[in-house]
Amino acid sequence: MQIPISSVKFDSETENAVLSVLRSGNIVQGEKVEEFENIFSQHFDFTHSVAVNNGTSAIVAALRACGIGSGDEVITSPFTFVATINAILEVGASVRLVDIDPDTYAINPDEIKKAVRNNTKAVLPVHLFGHCAQIEEIGRMCVDHGLYLIEDCAQAHGAKYYGEYAGSFGVGCFSFYATKNLAIGEGGMVTTFDDQINENLRLIRNHGMKERYQYEVPGSNYRMTDVFAAIGINQMSKIDDIIKKRRSNAAFLSSNLSDIEEISLPVERDNFYHSFHQYTIRVNGNYRFNREYLRGFLNSCGVSTGIYYPRQIQDYECFAQDPRVSSDETPNAKSAAAEVLSIPVHQDLSEQDLWTIVRSVRAAFNR
Numbered sequence: 001m002q003i004p005i006s007s008v009k010f011d012s013e014t015e016n017a018v019l020s021v022l023r024s025g026n027i028v029q030g031e032k033v034e035e036f037e038n039i040f041s042q043h044f045d046f047t048h049s050v051a052v053n054n055g056t057s058a059i060v061a062a063l064r065a066c067g068i069g070s071g072d073e074v075i076t077s078p079f080t081f082v083a084t085i086n087a088i089l090e091v092g093a094s095v096r097l098v099d100i101d102p103d104t105y106a107i108n109p110d111e112i113k114k115a116v117r118n119n120t121k122a123v124l125p126v127h128l129f130g131h132c133a134q135i136e137e138i139g140r141m142c143v144d145h146g147l148y149l150i151e152d153c154a155q156a157h158g159a160k161y162y163g164e165y166a167g168s169f170g171v172g173c174f175s176f177y178a179t180k181n182l183a184i185g186e187g188g189m190v191t192t193f194d195d196q197i198n199e200n201l202r203l204i205r206n207h208g209m210k211e212r213y214q215y216e217v218p219g220s221n222y223r224m225t226d227v228f229a230a231i232g233i234n235q236m237s238k239i240d241d242i243i244k245k246r247r248s249n250a251a252f253l254s255s256n257l258s259d260i261e262e263i264s265l266p267v268e269r270d271n272f273y274h275s276f277h278q279y280t281i282r283v284n285g286n287y288r289f290n291r292e293y294l295r296g297f298l299n300s301c302g303v304s305t306g307i308y309y310p311r312q313i314q315d316y317e318c319f320a321q322d323p324r325v326s327s328d329e330t331p332n333a334k335s336a337a338a339e340v341l342s343i344p345v346h347q348d349l350s351e352q353d354l355w356t357i358v359r360s361v362r363a364a365f366n367r
């Protein structure tokens with residue numbers, strides 16, 4: 001039995017909640033969606049939460065609600081899941097990729113500053129693996145240059161900076177895909193403190209309709225179903241425990257792996273609260289025992305691993321060739337893509353699993 005890299009479990013309460021929605025006959029966006037939005041806002045201190053059908057739609061809807069489209073440029077990270085980039089291209093905007101911080105893997109504010117141009121409309125930091133980007137510097141820069149701040153929070157439910165949750169600094173975009181810390185299957189949420197953006201989001205999500213057949217703007221269908229919202233409501237009651245367990249698993253791994261100089265461990269900066277969507281180590285490329293070696297070794301010990309992400313965005317032909325995608329020099333993103341390896345940290349690991357992971361990593365380096 002392999003120790004999996006992620007785990008999804010639903011309890012009987014969740015099963016019953018889904019059944020009662022199915023039996024009610026009201027399965028499209030309705031009461032349960034509204035309840036889920038309210039719980040999400042209350043829990044994380046957001047002014048408005050707007051549920052959508054997935055995390056990619058959340059980013060697309062956020063960009064559209066800010067009026068970003070053709071001719072506009074959005075600055076983001078080359079070291080992310082492709083959805084971030086696809087969402088920007090989907091609204092017709094262009095993408096400017098700038099380098100990351102090698103310790104947190106999030107976009108580097110100094111690099112953003114150098115990249116801002118006349119047609120720059122937004123900065124889209126990704127709070128990768130559950131560690132927030134340097135949101136204070138980025139937010140200040142956005143205010144100075146009149147740019148929208150759109151946060152990719154797909155991996156950062158419950159992550160904090162100075163006690164404030166990811167998604168409360170700009171327009172927050174969450175995913176509830178099956179592997180995320182808050183898992184529904186498919187789903188997303190957009191959060192904002194801005195009343196106008198909230199209103200735009202609610203219109204865009206439902207074909208621009210204020211009332212039936214009264215169209216205010218061209219929109220789309222990004223609606224969430226009540227079935228998925230019912231699952232989301234139940235998952236919300238567990239999210240704090242999920243993150244606590246992930247953090248204590250991460251602390252256990254770090255305290256037992258810190259003496260291995262061939263690898264570097266995840267960093268939690270002062271005043272940041274890591275939600276550990278992933279526990280990502282780096283295998284120093286200068287050693288004989290490189291990432292591929294460690295991955296193979298752990299696999300043979302029954303420990304699954306993941307490489308998030310094996311290449312930076314501009315190293316894919318389809319993006320390199322796309323005239324709407326431009327990139328600066330990104331040496332930190334390039335070396336991260338070559339060295340990162342995520343090992344299991346999820347909430348369903350047993351104590352025995354944790355020891356198996358620790359012993360296997362240690363054995364790989366003859367410790």
Ligand SMILES: *Cc1c(COP(=O)(O)O)cnc(C)c1O
Nearest residue numbers: 054055056081083084154175177
């Ligand atoms: C998962 C993810 C998304 C997209 O979310 P979906 O719900 O899968 O559409 C966007 N950005 C990042 C960084 C992600 O990890």
